[in-house]
Amino acid sequence: xxxxxxxxxxxxxxxxxxxxxxxxxxxxxxxxxxxxxxxxxxxxxxxxxxxxxxxxxxxxxxxxxxxxxxxxxxxxxxxxxxxxxxxxxxxxxxxxxxxxxxxxxxxxxxxxxxxxxxxxxxxxxxxxxxxxxxxxxxxxxxxxxxxxxxxxxxxxxxxxxxxxxxxxxxxxxxxxxxxxxxxxxxxxxxxxxxxxxxxxxxxxxxxxxxxxxxxxxxxxxxxxxxxxxxxxxxxxxxxxxxxxxxxxxxxxxxxxxxxxxxxxxxxxxxxxxxxxxxxxxxxxxxxxxxxxxxxxxxxxxxxxxxxxxxxxxxxxxxxxxxxxxxxxxxxxxxxxxxxxxxxxxxxxxxxxxxxxxxxxxxxxxxxxxxxxxxxxxxxxxxxxxxxxxxxxxxxxxxxxxxxxxxxxxxxxxxxxxxxxxxxxxxxxxxxxxxxxxxxxxxxxxxxxxxxxxxxxxxxxxxxxxxxxxxxxxxxxxxxxxxxxxxxxxxxxxxxxxxxxxxxxxxxxxxxxxxxxxxxxxxxxxxxxxxxxxxxxxxxxxxxxxxxxxxxxxxxxxxxxxxxxxxxxxxxxxxxxxxxxxxxxxxxxxxxxxxxxxxxxxxxxxxxxxxxxxxxxxxxxxxxxxxxxxxxxxxxxxxxxxxxxxxxxxxxxxxxxxxxxxxxxxxxxxxxxxxxxxxxxxxxxxxxxxxxxxxxxxxxxxxxxxxxxxxxxxxxxxxxxxxxxxx
Numbered sequence: 001x002x003x004x005x006x007x008x009x010x011x012x013x014x015x016x017x018x019x020x021x022x023x024x025x026x027x028x029x030x031x032x033x034x035x036x037x038x039x040x041x042x043x044x045x046x047x048x049x050x051x052x053x054x055x056x057x058x059x060x061x062x063x064x065x066x067x068x069x070x071x072x073x074x075x076x077x078x079x080x081x082x083x084x085x086x087x088x089x090x091x092x093x094x095x096x097x098x099x100x101x102x103x104x105x106x107x108x109x110x111x112x113x114x115x116x117x118x119x120x121x122x123x124x125x126x127x128x129x130x131x132x133x134x135x136x137x138x139x140x141x142x143x144x145x146x147x148x149x150x151x152x153x154x155x156x157x158x159x160x161x162x163x164x165x166x167x168x169x170x171x172x173x174x175x176x177x178x179x180x181x182x183x184x185x186x187x188x189x190x191x192x193x194x195x196x197x198x199x200x201x202x203x204x205x206x207x208x209x210x211x212x213x214x215x216x217x218x219x220x221x222x223x224x225x226x227x228x229x230x231x232x233x234x235x236x237x238x239x240x241x242x243x244x245x246x247x248x249x250x251x252x253x254x255x256x257x258x259x260x261x262x263x264x265x266x267x268x269x270x271x272x273x274x275x276x277x278x279x280x281x282x283x284x285x286x287x288x289x290x291x292x293x294x295x296x297x298x299x300x301x302x303x304x305x306x307x308x309x310x311x312x313x314x315x316x317x318x319x320x321x322x323x324x325x326x327x328x329x330x331x332x333x334x335x336x337x338x339x340x341x342x343x344x345x346x347x348x349x350x351x352x353x354x355x356x357x358x359x360x361x362x363x364x365x366x367x368x369x370x371x372x373x374x375x376x377x378x379x380x381x382x383x384x385x386x387x388x389x390x391x392x393x394x395x396x397x398x399x400x401x402x403x404x405x406x407x408x409x410x411x412x413x414x415x416x417x418x419x420x421x422x423x424x425x426x427x428x429x430x431x432x433x434x435x436x437x438x439x440x441x442x443x444x445x446x447x448x449x450x451x452x453x454x455x456x457x458x459x460x461x462x463x464x465x466x467x468x469x470x471x472x473x474x475x476x477x478x479x480x481x482x483x484x485x486x487x488x489x490x491x492x493x494x495x496x497x498x499x500x501x502x503x504x505x506x507x508x509x510x511x512x513x514x515x516x517x518x519x520x521x522x523x524x525x526x527x528x529x530x531x532x533x534x535x536x537x538x539x540x541x542x543x544x545x546x547x548x549x550x551x552x553x554x555x556x557x558x559x560x561x562x563x564x565x566x567x568x569x570x571x572x573x574x575x576x577x578x579x580x581x582x583x584x585x586x587x588x589x590x591x592x593x594x595x596x597x598x599x600x601x602x603x604x605x606x607x608x609x610x611x612x613x614x615x616x617x618x619x620x621x622x623x624x625x626x627x628x629x630x631x632x633x634x635x636x637x638x639x640x641x642x643x644x645x646x647x648x649x650x651x652x653x654x655x656x657x658x659x660x661x662x663x664x665x666x667x668x669x670x671x672x673x674x675x676x677x678x679x680x681x682x683x684x685x686x687x688x689x690x691x692x693x694x695x696x697x698x699x700x701x702x703x704x705x706x707x708x709x710x711x712x713x714x715x716x717x718x719x720x721x722x723x724x725x726x
Contacts, residue, residue: 001075003066003085006033006040006052009246010190010220011271012105013039015139015162016081020048022347030073034062034084066092077101077357080133083111083126090129099361101135101353103160104143106194110266114193114223135357137350139268140290145415154414155402158353161290163346164274166338170255173280173327173334177258183320184215186257186281188250188272189264191222196286196306198231200263203312205235211320215240217257219247254279258326259319264288265306277337282329284315294341300333360400369402369437370394371430371472373463374444377407377421380596382532382643384416385624386444389531390477391417393717394441397724404433406463430463431470438724440467443477443716444531446663448497450489457489461496468500473723476504478531478716480663481511490518498522503719507531510666528715530667532646533706535628543629549620552591559588559691560634560653562595562644563603566660568680569640572603576610577684578638578691583613586695588635590615593627595641636694638687640679642667649706654694658682671709 035055043050080089112119260276267289283301295301407413410421422429592604632651
């Protein structure tokens, strides 16, 4: 059952009616409108079971009507759209215990921008209702992040971009215009502060002074209409600006304009861009909300920052003067919109969410979550890769399993991984999460060691004990173990692991041997592999985008370096000479990657300054899959960071390891693909020889070794699955 205020117009009305029409083809659906308007009038004509109540009867009557509709129709889920619908949905939920969700079409704090009375009435009621929803649909990725920033549970937020029916869209591009014909810039938007029409008027005025062929068309109505007309007159563009008023046939409107623009300060994913794309209109839009998912600067359109009328004006002039660019961008936008933002895709995504919601609702109240502990939220790409891999594997066991991650940066962890998260040392939240979870996963990296400090060892051992006391199944998941040097620490580690861990999987043979040496007994111990082995590189477009952000041509032959500062690593001259050798002999440009920023960037910059050959320093933040993809483009990877070598294995890239720790040499030994040199005794001759050897012959068994690693990695998730099924 869809709840809608009923007074929706523009994109909101289009979204609700389009979704309802598609869903009703394969589902029993009723659309409930809480006022008579365009939506209640158009719904029946589209084959939608539509009911409404006259809003003049008041809120109490609307509550009675909503409950009566629920009792008659008996929906499995109520899906709300808009502030009034949200409030009524929550009241029905309290009376009838039905799961209720909402689609967040816009930033709730900006919905009543410029109207203080409505902001502190409807806005406050909507904020109350939103906090009580079971689930949320954000119509853009940025809206999802905004909700997480405001404290909403990321595991209850889904992202579904708006979709449009392209089945009857014209297949031919817009015809070219003559040199003397007018160029019409058009916008379809409500005339309110959020759409920031004043910036459009200023930008258009700047462009018009340089190209008098330009005309401006503004389709829409709103509270700012009179002020905008006056502003157009003051700017001297009233004679070439048409305020179209309310336009019902948007297809016809966009077929008559040449450039579609949007100047909003806040958006989710506006229908006006899709409607323009359907008519092959090139787009210029502000960089807000989900717009960049459709309008990619220079590829499918042009973008500017909100309020920047100078850049906006320059873009208008560029498209006005270049008809071939207008066609190129218009066609690229049309193809992207048709392939990725169709109505069918939106329907399928929404149905998948309904199925997920119903599965979760049936299991509500059962103990089935997992708490994950590791070195997460510290900005280390390797640790974040471990978390990504563990989550992906556990989701294959139970796709609806809720996760609670202990992190140094809970908000960022929630955004990046769509999980619940809390500060790693918040013991109250830790115990609370454990009491609703079946599994405690201590994994990723080398947690059981006292080289950095004994305190971290004690902390991680303590988490195992608390998890066991709270009744959770405890697994050490694909861990590195050791070294633990102090005798007391070795005895303590052996005792805690033996008494509290149900299963232990380790990522290398050295860790397995260490557990035997300290006398761990009781839990089953298996040699597996680092969880990151299971990750795959990003697609070609994503990888090329990462290279573009770093200013690196993707087709340049490269040798990668991923280094770290370490007390025994003193001979950086060996890196300099080896990088220069790789460039001069093999034609490979050195690229310095960072696993942990900013320290890895700093050492890359320091070595880069000493090079007499071209090089690139990667300084941007990239996803794990992008980094794996970037490394897979390289002819060779020289790495100190363990995960730079694991990423190389995942990407099928030959590697030379510089070992500062047993975990690095242990990985290279176990996978049998690559050369290991010791950091404390590194010499340029040996490093150059290792590079030459790998480039000349590579490792013929590399793919076989990687296949073995992937098979071993599967033991991690199988161990977790066994515990969950006990």
